[in-house]
Amino acid sequence: MPDRPRASTSSTASTSDASREPDVLVIGGGVAGLWCAYFLRLAGHTVTVLDRNAVGDPVSCSSGNTGFVANGGVPLAGPGVLRNGLVSMLRPDDRLALPPTVDRRRLEWIRQLHLAGNADQVQRSAASMMEFKRRSLEILHQLRVSDQPHPDFIPTGVVQAYKTAEAFDRARRALPQAVANGIRLRVLEPEELRTLEPDTEFDIAGALYNEGGGFLRVPGFVVSLARTLTEMGVHLVEDCTVEGFEVAGRTAVGVRTNLGEFRPREIVVAAGSWSAALARMLDLDLQLQPVRGYTITVRRPDNGPRGLVLLVEGTVAVRPFSDQLRYGGDMVLAGLDNSVSRRRVARVLRTVHAHLPALDRTEVLQVWTGLRPCTPDSLPFIGRAPAYDNVTVAAGHGHNGMGLTPVGGQLVAQLLDGATPVMDLAPFRLDRYSAPPSWLRPRGAKPRPAGHSASPAAGGVR
Numbered sequence: 001m002p003d004r005p006r007a008s009t010s011s012t013a014s015t016s017d018a019s020r021e022p023d024v025l026v027i028g029g030g031v032a033g034l035w036c037a038y039f040l041r042l043a044g045h046t047v048t049v050l051d052r053n054a055v056g057d058p059v060s061c062s063s064g065n066t067g068f069v070a071n072g073g074v075p076l077a078g079p080g081v082l083r084n085g086l087v088s089m090l091r092p093d094d095r096l097a098l099p100p101t102v103d104r105r106r107l108e109w110i111r112q113l114h115l116a117g118n119a120d121q122v123q124r125s126a127a128s129m130m131e132f133k134r135r136s137l138e139i140l141h142q143l144r145v146s147d148q149p150h151p152d153f154i155p156t157g158v159v160q161a162y163k164t165a166e167a168f169d170r171a172r173r174a175l176p177q178a179v180a181n182g183i184r185l186r187v188l189e190p191e192e193l194r195t196l197e198p199d200t201e202f203d204i205a206g207a208l209y210n211e212g213g214g215f216l217r218v219p220g221f222v223v224s225l226a227r228t229l230t231e232m233g234v235h236l237v238e239d240c241t242v243e244g245f246e247v248a249g250r251t252a253v254g255v256r257t258n259l260g261e262f263r264p265r266e267i268v269v270a271a272g273s274w275s276a277a278l279a280r281m282l283d284l285d286l287q288l289q290p291v292r293g294y295t296i297t298v299r300r301p302d303n304g305p306r307g308l309v310l311l312v313e314g315t316v317a318v319r320p321f322s323d324q325l326r327y328g329g330d331m332v333l334a335g336l337d338n339s340v341s342r343r344r345v346a347r348v349l350r351t352v353h354a355h356l357p358a359l360d361r362t363e364v365l366q367v368w369t370g371l372r373p374c375t376p377d378s379l380p381f382i383g384r385a386p387a388y389d390n391v392t393v394a395a396g397h398g399h400n401g402m403g404l405t406p407v408g409g410q411l412v413a414q415l416l417d418g419a420t421p422v423m424d425l426a427p428f429r430l431d432r433y434s435a436p437p438s439w440l441r442p443r444g445a446k447p448r449p450a451g452h453s454a455s456p457a458a459g460g461v462r
Contacts, residue, residue: 019235022048024416025255025264027242027278028271029055031062031401032380034225035409036268036394041232043413048235048264050257052274055226055236056219059338061272061401063219064295064368066319066328068308069140069403070158070213071133071183075125075378076291076331076398077116097332097344105276106333108436109289112376115434125377128427129400130181132380135422136406137212145224152221154321158213158308159188159196161204161355167313168206175208184211199303201358215308215319216402245281250389252282266416268392273336273371275381275395284385287433288396290371292332294344297368300325301360314351324365327352331372331399338369374398382411382428392416393430 024040026033029051037047056063098110116125143150162168178185188196188207196209230236237259246254246261255262269278273290304325309318316329329348332341345367353359375381375396385391394412397404407422414421 018046019048019237020260020262022046022235022262022264024048024266024268025050025262026268026270027255028269028275028395029053029226029236029238030060030270030272031222031225032272032394032397032405032408033268033270034222034229035405036270036412037229037234037409038225038232039409039413040268040416041229041234043417045413045416046233047229048237048262049229050237050240050242050255050262052239052241052271054238056223058368060219060222061370061372062222064366064370065218065293065402066295066317066326067216067218067221067402068158068213068310068317068319068328069133069137069153069216070210071130071137071403072160072178072185072210072213073126073129073133073400073403075116075122075129076374077113077125077377078122097330097334099332099334101333101335103335104436104440104442106289106335108440109287109376110333111436111440112287112433116377121377124427125379127181128379128423129404130178130183131423132407133400133403134182134212135410136403136408137214139406139410140214140216145228150221150224152217152224153214154217155212155214156307158210158310159193159305160185160208160210160310160312161202162206162208163204163311163313163355165205168204171208171312172206185209186211196307197305197309200305200356201303202355203357204355213308215321217321218402221402242278242281247282250387252388252391266390266392268394268412268416269385270394270412272395272401273373275373275393279385279393282385282391283387284391284393284430286381286393286395286430287376288373288381289333290336291374291398292330292334292337292369293328293372293399294330294340294348295326295328295366295368295370296345296348296364297324297326297366298364299323299362301362303358303360305356309356311351311355314355316348316351318352318356325362336371338371340367340369372399372401376433379427380404380408381430382408382415383425383430384415386431 023045026037026049037049040047188209241258244256245252276286276288279286319326330344380396381393
């Protein structure tokens with residue numbers, strides 16, 4: 001792993017007054033928080049970023065994923081998603097796992113996932129997601145290091161492979177609308193696929209080619225972005241646990257941490273899967289759940305693909321880089337559980353070899369799991385907390401985080417400056433979900449009076 005940028009301060013004594021009283025305090029040093037800090041600093045704000053670990057730490061969802069960025073994609077919710085999830089209880093190696101639970105917040109999230117699966121909502125979510133990704137790709141293409149394209153952004157294009165004729169036919173029927181929405185997508189003829197991937201044998205019904213796709217090399221990109229921020233004057237404070245908030249009326253006036261108190265003018269909550277717990281300290285209930293995903297990195301075989309490949313029906317991404325090949329996939333709704341299931345690893349490998357049957361088996365170099373912060377409709381939360389005048393949330397980018405967060409950071413900066421946003425923010429508002437039925441409401445959650453000092457029920461968020 002590349003060297004990680006350490007925070008400019010690591011203790012209460014050494015943290016400067018300027019970093020403790022910034023214009024904006026961003027809570028979260030993953031890719032979402034870093035992009036917020038980037039655009040806020042470009043707008044002229046003083047910015048401090050707090051991270052519970054070190055930027056680029058392996059526990060971060062930004063550190064071990066495939067780094068896919070493309071201008072396509074579909075929401076997690078859809079017709080039959082709840083039925084398929086329930087079937088996964090009987091088939092624990094299915095790609096989507098909804099383990100049995102009595103957790104009321106998780107059950108409510110599953111209910112909202114079902115509601116978000118109607119055809120109209122899926123179409124709206126997909127359109128918003130595609131615009132998000134298109135604008136984010138434009139930002140990545142414009143990003144420079146020493147007047148050169150960013151070395152950790154690799155715009156290679158993506159082969160979208162379909163195992164069955166039915167799935168390929170559906171994709172071809174949807175192709176005109178995708179092209180009309182600005183996606184550089186086309187049918188890939190068999191001879192074109194052989195030209196793109198001469199070393200690799202495919203067992204598929206057909207493929208599309210997304211010319212606009214690529215990947216970010218992780219964690220290198222996150223580390224590089226953090227270094228850029230420190231050069232721009234952003235303060236990065238690592239190994240910093242948020243323990244509570246001091247609130248006066250509609251203003252969060254202070255943030256208590258293990259490294260002392262910070263008193264910013266504005267607060268941005270961008271802490272990935274831990275954002276929901278932070279929000280609850282402020283009596284804000286976000287429909288946000290961590291969904292565990294896997295990547296398996298192997299020694300790159302001689303007959304492996306040269307470019308990015310998405311195994312659409314198996315929801316597995318294949319990313320080559322240097323002498324490695326990385327497979328990413330699986331979705332497990334199991335709370336903040338980051339443990340490794342060998343059954344899930346086997347499913348990902350089985351899916352890869354079903355599509356690429358001649359692929360040589362090589363040494364497994366790493367098995368990694370990450371917690372993707374997911375909303376039921378797959379759209380992030382970008383907006384003001386309804387009960388506060390100075391708290392903004394930028395979280396819930398899910399399994400598309402690398403491709404959604406650049407424009408998410410831009411929107412946050414525009415929101416805080418009162419500028420006209422480049423996108424309509426209504427689809428991303430925090431209160432877009434219906435209230436849960438009484439039997440799903442968590443017990444003991446009572447509103448606190450104005451002027452209270454908000455704290456978690458048990459310890460800080462780590």
